[in-house]
Amino acid sequence: MSLPASTAPNSTVPKPKAIIGVSLKMYFGYERTLEYCREVATIAFAHPAVQRGDIELFVLPTLPVLPEAARILGTAGAATGAQDIFWEDEGAFTGEVGGKTVAEIGGRYAEVGHAERRRIFGEDDRIIGLKTAAAYRNGLTPVLCVGELQQGSVEEAIARCTAEIDAALNRAxxxxxxxxxxxxxxxxxxxxxxxxxxPRYISAVITGLDAHLRTLPGQADSRVIYGGSAGPGLITQLDAAVAGLFLGRFAHDPKELKTILDETAARPAAKKVAA
Incomplete structure (x- = not known):
């Protein structure tokens, strides 16, 4: 049985002030991904906020690059993980990769429930919950993607997203x-x-999601970040409840990623986030 959030064993672990993640999707080939990781590692190694642990930085490359990416980024205080995992750890599942293997080759994160996985591959709440459980039991941090289909009210977005969070975490x-x-x-x-x-919409929705997440057992150290065409200039406009950004194409240029790291480190709201 999971302990209440206030008494969970890891509840005293200080939270990083911000989280910046990057998904490369399938945009880069093998060598281009390694080049990108080397550039990001150089930036991370020289960035005081990353080195102090004020910013938790991770990159999710395509799976064949993961072992070398983990080695490159790990030397600079950053980390990496997989864009997807299977819900079983091993067995007769042709073409799939389990969380056990992802962890063994250096991954620390596993993205689950991205809108493209839901839309293109038909993944539903049951599958996403199973994949979230697979991440937990293999020591991976799930990056659980949630989001409403169409723009509406803040209240509608919160209702849709909390339902997706609950469906995944309850099953897991x-x-x-x-x-x-x-x-x-x-x-x-x-x-x-x-x-x-x-920005106001993002902040309002994430404030609601963050408040909900903190009521769930075992989630005292969990955080909510924003993704969806996020890029330079956004983080400075967001409320303290927004722990960071999950970046796509706007961070595929390492110079743009550095700008975002700089903005994140300088964000006054980051100082308001309780440890």
Missing amino acids: QSLGPAGRTIVAYEPQWAIGAPEPAA
């Missing part, structure tokens, strides 16, 4: 102990759009 916790979760709020209508959702 029925299968074993929970762990830390990074919830990536990505409104589906903003993914791939020219601009992200409005």
Whole structure:
């Protein structure tokens, strides 16, 4: 049984002030991904906020690159993980990769429930919950993506996303102990759009999701970040409840990622986030 959030064993672990994650999706080939990771490692190694642990930085490359990416980024205080995992750890599942293998080759994160996985591959709440459980039991931090299909009210977005969070975590916790979760709020209508959702809208939705997440057993150290056409200039406009950003194409240029790291480190709201 999971302990209440206030008494969970890891509840005293200080939280990083901000989280910046990058998904490379399938945009880069093997060598280009390694080049990117080397550039990011150089930035991370020289960045005081990353080195102090004020910013938790991770990159999710395509799976064949993961072992070398983990080695490159790990030397600079950053980390890496997989863009997807299977819900079983091993067995006759041709073409799939389990969380056990991801952890063995250096991954520390596993993205689950991205809108593209839901839309293109038909993944539903049951599958996403099983994958979340697989991440927990293999010591991976799930990056659980949630988001409404169409733009509406803040209240509608919170209702849709809390339902997705509860569906995933309830199923995962029925299968074993929970762990830390990074919830990536990505409104589906903003993914791939020219601009992200409005800062006030993002802040209001994530404030609601963060408050809900903190009521769930075993989630005292869990955080909510924003994704969906996020890029430079956004983090400075967001409320302290927004722990950071989950970046896509706008961070595929390492110079842009450095700008975002600088903005994150300088964000006054970051100082308001309780440890």
